[in-house]
Amino acid sequence: MPVSDLSPRDKILNVAGELFHRRGYGAVTIEQVIQASRVSSATFHRFFTSKSELGVAWLERLNRRMASVHGSFMEKLGAREKRLRKYFLTMGEWLETNGYRSCQFANTAASIDESNEDIVALVDQYKRAQHKFFVDLVETIVGPKDARKIGTAVFLLFSGAMTEAQNLKAKWPLEDALQCAEELCSLHSSTRAAD
Incomplete structure (x- = not known):
């Protein structure tokens, strides 16, 4: 439009x-x-x-968009062994296209204080949803037994890599985090197959 x-x-x-x-x-x-x-x-x-009211409206809209992106991704997973790669590489391309400005929720959280409760709550809501997305995604790869533990590790790898990619203006943190995430899932899948 x-x-x-x-x-x-x-x-x-x-x-x-x-x-x-x-x-x-x-x-x-x-x-x-x-x-x-x-x-x-x-x-x-x-x-x-107020600016705070504008910030809340912006983050609410962004939260809805990201929920839609994650929902669409989960509907079109593709091959099991390529799921993490697809997501990490897509986000790496987005990061590069956007001048290495990373997570808008994390960046906003870093620039406000706790008194801005509505924005703090929206950042928390998004980060919890993003964590759940990774747990759900990892479950499609490793199964339900250890999905929460491994999904949490992948979420933390991704979040840290996005921050460092922004700090360094480089994609290698995401690429290295992806390799670690795939190894975690692969190791778990190998262990599970041996049981």
Whole structure:
């Protein structure tokens, strides 16, 4: 949909999301969002009474999008031995395309304090959903018995690798984390087959 066809609220959310992603939530002011959105201050404040309210709306929308991405991924898993690779490599391409700006939830959490409870809660909600996604994904590879333990390890490998990929502006942390994650799943599958 062309930007001109968006409602003022959606236009503000799109522009704010882009600014928050590129510069970081903490570095962007309401005035910058208003200016970049090309809306009046009155129009902005008709939809959002504060930056925090805008941040909540942005993260709620992002949370829905990521739930959809994860749901679609789980519906089209492909070959068992390629599932982790497919996800890690897709995210690596996304990371590179986006200038190595990593997880928007983690970046936002790093720029706020605990008093911003609604945003803290949304970050927590997303990270719990992402953890569950990895547990569910790993279960399709290793089975249910140890899926939680191994899925948690893969989640932590992925999260750490995304952070370091951003810090280093490089994909190798994701590539190395993928190798470790595949080895964890392979070792477990080998052990399970021997039982």
